[in-house]
Amino acid sequence: MKLKNDDLIFMYKTMVRTRKLDEITIKGLQEGKVLAFYHSSQGSEALAVGAASFLRPDDYLWAHHRGHGIGYILAKGGSGRDFLAEHYGKATGSCLGVSGFHFADPENGALGAAGTIGSVFPMSLGWGLAAKKHGRQQVTIACFGDGGSNRGTLHEAFNLSSVWKLPIVWICDNNGMAQYTPITDAYAKDDIADLATGYDIPAVVVDGMDIIAVHEAVQAAVEKARAGEGPSMIEAKTKRFREHSIGSPDVVHNQPRTDEEIAEMKKLDPIITFKAKLLEQGVLTKADVEKINNDAEAEMAEMDQFCVDSQIPDPSILNTLVYAE
Amino acid sequence: MKQTIYLMAIREALDEELQRDDKVFILGEDVQQGTFGTTTGLVDKFGPERIMDTPLAETAVAGAAIGAAQAGFRPVADMMFGDFMYIAGDEIMLKAAKWRFLHGGKVNVPVVIMAAVGGGMKLGAEHSMIPEAMIMHTPGLKLAVPSTPYDAKGLLKTAIRDDNPVVFFYHKGLLGLPGEIPEDEYLIPFGQADVKREGSDVTVVATSAMVQQSLAVAEQIKDKVSVEIVDPRTLEPFDLDTIIESVKKTGRVVIVDEDTKRCGITAEIGMQIMENGFDYLDAPIQRVAAANMPIAAGFMEEHVLPQPKNIAGAIEAVMA
Incomplete structure (x- = not known):
């Protein structure tokens, strides 16, 4: 689809909201409001928002675990407030405060989030199979990282998605780091996309810091999937600005990443570069940019207050959740 | 039918x-x-x-x-x-x-x-x-x-x-x-044990193929011992009530199962009976299950998996 100015503004706004939500979640963790842990998505907003914008509500989405999916969730129309409340352990959370950091919004195609990396492959295969069987031209967006690509489950699911011609768009967020281990010590080739072509799945490598490049690649794959032409894969090369998990050491193996290295990465900040582009093209004015920023900050402050004010879940719900009646 | x-x-x-x-x-x-x-x-x-x-x-x-x-x-x-x-x-x-x-x-x-x-x-x-x-x-x-x-x-x-x-x-x-x-459609609700054989001396709780083995043993020893066999049919949900009702009548329990004995379902069922029916027991619960080792193949299998003689032995022990 041809992006209109309003679409570009939506994408910019969503990236800003994603970053602000990431920041407030980190702050919440540091203040003891977020109870479990948090894996920041700073640096991969262009991929998340570029991939998940302008999908259908009934398209299935397996968001990438970085940021616990926030960029994808917000782009697909999910609730940041439900996300934050879940992290605060409150009854208003997306999973009633039971999950800590998983997100589910079935009406919006988000059927759940996993704690085990690489489980995306067999499970998304099932969502893709359902999408095909429903016959409503739905697609499944299934995201994983370079770390996840090391799982053997990738083989089984890539293979079957290709054999069964399922409407799945496999998206790899390759930021080059799996917790503390660099991809150069975990994968023998340069591009993870090569794994897909081995199964006859068309694959492209895109600059994951460029939201338009990501969006165009994903949309092309989505259109193919809707047309019954089977799965595709997109590998987006991104950067991980923060440590693996907030509070964990920021190391490669056991050696700290340097400030210079991080500063160099941040020159590619997808929000800053996209903003510059939109200003230059006259899609946004400086006043628009300021308003978007202020609105996002106000939204986050309101969310934070709502979550703080929300109740802790009543433990009597636990028994009702194990089995459906 | x-x-x-x-x-x-x-x-x-x-x-x-x-x-x-x-x-x-x-x-x-x-x-x-x-x-x-x-x-x-x-x-x-x-x-x-x-x-x-x-x-x-x-x-x-x-x-x-x-x-x-x-x-x-x-x-x-x-x-x-x-x-x-x-x-x-x-x-x-x-x-x-x-x-x-x-x-x-x-x-x-x-x-x-x-x-x-x-x-x-x-x-x-x-x-x-x-x-x-x-x-x-x-x-x-x-x-x-x-x-x-x-x-x-x-x-x-x-x-x-x-x-x-x-x-x-x-x-x-x-x-x-x-x-x-039945000729016609039927469903069996989960969580309803079935008494596969009525008896008055001992309750044998058995699952899957062990139900059939226990039935055969019960038939062989019917002149000596009256065996009641309760088949839970589903292990989750689990119908403890039917088992306890049987234990009230017999006072003696043998649990027979084909899974490994250690931390196996015989341990779980036995403890649930202890917690909920101890006062009705006249003897320690006996259990028959697979030995705590991998299941051997060929001629060695019978030395790992429960056999009719083990069931008969356990019934004898609980009656002693």
Whole structure:
């Protein structure tokens, strides 16, 4: 689809909201409001928002675990407030405060989030199979990282998605780091996309810091999937600005990443570069940019207050959740 | 009533549910031919879109079934051997079992994971298990372990209609077991034990093929001991009440099961009886289960898995 100015503004706004939500979640963790842990998505907003914008509500989405999916969730129309409340352990959370950091919004195609990396492959295969069987031209967006690509489950699911011609768009967020281990010590080739072509799945490598490049690649794959032409894969090369998990050491193996290295990465900040582009093209004015920023900050402050004010879940719900009646 | 055998009763349940609900489909390795006969012929009636042969890829089979269950279908995944469920541990134990709870009840996983289980065929350590304890131990899963053709059909139909993940273990040693089933449709609710034989001296709680072994032993010793046999039929949900009612009458209990003894379901059932029926017991509970070792193949199998003589010995001990 041809992006209109309003679409570009939506994408910019969503990236800003994603970053602000990431920041407030980190702050919440540091203040003891977020109870479990948090894996920041700073640096991969262009991929998340570029991939998940302008999908259908009934398209299935397996968001990438970085940021616990926030960029994808917000782009697909999910609730940041439900996300934050879940992290605060409150009854208003997306999973009633039971999950800590998983997100589910079935009406919006988000059927759940996993704690085990690489489980995306067999499970998304099932969502893709359902999408095909429903016959409503739905697609499944299934995201994983370079770390996840090391799982053997990738083989089984890539293979079957290709054999069964399922409407799945496999998206790899390759930021080059799996917790503390660099991809150069975990994968023998340069591009993870090569794994897909081995199964006859068309694959492209895109600059994951460029939201338009990501969006165009994903949309092309989505259109193919809707047309019954089977799965595709997109590998987006991104950067991980923060440590693996907030509070964990920021190391490669056991050696700290340097400030210079991080500063160099941040020159590619997808929000800053996209903003510059939109200003230059006259899609946004400086006043628009300021308003978007202020609105996002106000939204986050309101969310934070709502979550703080929300109740802790009543433990009597636990028994009702194990089995459906 | 009509005569059938265990595997035909299973096939009939699948056939009826496939017919009734177009959201039901079967997938697994070689389900079109049917490794154990339970799915044989269904492809001719329902086509390869609904009776799906898969590659040898257990995590993909389980994941595809579980994922599709979340997204509006009622898949039946045939894992072939129960031992192979370990390969799909993440999908079955973490995803199917936990995802409703974990996501605040927003998603259901109405999947059936079925597998042939149990020994007697001398197939050795990785083709002979009945991994009941692993499943019963995992909150979120239900577990059906039918011992007769009647139970197999009625429980499988209930399993397919359940909104929860159900593990359905059909025993390899029972596939040819004859029995009667009604002409008309019927379902067996989960969580209702069945008294397979009435008696007054001792309560034998047995599951799956051990029900049939216990029935044979009870018949052999009927002049000496009056044995009551209670078959829980489902281990989750578990009907303790029927067992306690029996224990009130007999005061003596033997628990017979084919899974490993250590931390096995005999331990769990025995302790539940202790907690809820201690005052009715006249003797320590006896249990018969597989030895705490991998299941040996060939001539050595019988030295690991419970045998009729072990059941008879335990009954004798509890009566002493």
